[in-house]
Amino acid sequence: MVSQEIIFAGFGGQGILSMGKFLAYAGMEAGLNVSWLPSYGPEMRGGTANCGVIITDEAIGSPIVTRPTALVVMNRPSLDKFESVLQPGGLLILDSNLVTRSSERTDIDIISIPAQTSAEELGNKRAANMVLLGALAAKTGIIAEDLLLQSIQRHGKKDFFEVNQKALAKGAEYVPAHSAS
Template structure:
């Protein structure tokens, strides 16, 4: 049975909600039961933003994720907020360019990716979120990369498809 409860978190404007949304669309395309629940502070851009995504073959009982299998963080305040709640032996994926401390827990699998640097090298700093999403999908196999790319093509902006695809592939390379 495939199932993942995931929290994506960072500053508003980093594409946190988009990351979750594209994964949720991919889950729907893979015939899974899906929940996507956004949450953001009143500041929006610059404030904190997070979203909870559940992908499962079972029923989704509640869209609220309290003990995620996986957390993807793009800033230190998000690590501070969500690290404690991750399930034992869970997965933590972080942007090592922006998260300025080491995780405290030793029972997690931690994948550190300099996502800002990678995105800048690809030519667009705003796709750092897609680098991290690529790593998540490659590591968990919750959906296939092909299904994720189809969701991106169907629900994203066509003009960003190629660069987002490169970012996803680059992120996947970090976990292979």
């Protein structure tokens, strides 16, 4: 059985919704059932933003993710809000440059990545979200890298494709070899 329920969360303008959208499109390309449900505050850029993505080979009864198997956070308020709903044994990926505290959970797998720094080293700080997405894809194995790249190429901004490709690879480097769950 293939099944992941993921919440991506952070501030508007960080590419939170884009991460979910690219993953959902890749899931469709893989022939899986997908759901992408965005949520953002009225402020948009700088306000809160999150989205829930479900990728499964089973029917999806509701697009609302209430007990995620994975959580990707790009700021502390998102960690504060969603940490407690992550399933035991779930995966937490966080941007250690922006999340100013460690997780209080001991029953989850945590990958802490300096995504802002990594993206800056690649030449574009706006690719920090793709670094985190690369780690998620590598750790869970839910979507093949080529399908994720295809999704980004088809549905993302063309002038960011090369840096996004590098950012995905950089994120995967933070995942120990052979650790796909």
